Amino acid sequence: MPTLVMMHGMTGTAEMMRPFAEKILPDGWNLIVPQAEFEHSSRGFTWWRYEAGDQPGRRILSAKELADVDISLLKLSNLLPDDELVLGGFSQGGAMAQELLQFNHRILGIITIATRAVRPLELRQRLQDVPASNLLWMHGESDHRVSLEAGLEIAEIFEDSGWRVTKIQHPKGHMIPIEFHFSIKEWLENL
Secondary structure (H helix, E strand, O other): OOEEEEEOOOOEOHHHHHHHHHHHOOOOOEEEOOOOOEEOOOOOEEOOOOOOOOOOOOOOOOHHHHHHHHHHHHHHHOOOOOOOEEEEEEOHHHHHHHHHHHOOOOEEEEEEEOOOOOOHHHHHHHHHOOOOOEEEEEEEOOOOOOOHHHHHHHHHHHHHOOOEEEEEEEOOOOOOOHHHHHHHHHHHHOO
């Protein structure tokens, strides 16, 4: 049975992500909803800590932030089973899903929701070493946290690497609109 790994965004928790993940989970699949490594100062957890005074919408991560990404990746890589996987996430969690491609080559698909690539050049390189698969990309046109332009870069990178890309672009902001939950589940069932 495949396993869906669904990761929350900054200031989220595993328990906040779990109801959505369970709603889209196909019958018979396994589910892993990990919690991020670092506590956030306002609430929840974060996969990497933004430096003081920096804006989360900034495109380039600092060396310290990338070090946090690597710490989180190491923890996540130890949670992954040997099953076929769909790696997915919202915001920072979606960025981590892309980064996890370096650890497992039995990928049925990737789900990126309201996110961006944190290392786009490395991602392009990594995709040359991974068999082409399926990407579900979702982004809001009014996203104030991650620009639509930054999100579209993901779809372009995966398309250029020969992946089958399903795009859901909606007029809303930094969120997972409820009206698309069934579409995501249907995409998973068809893998």
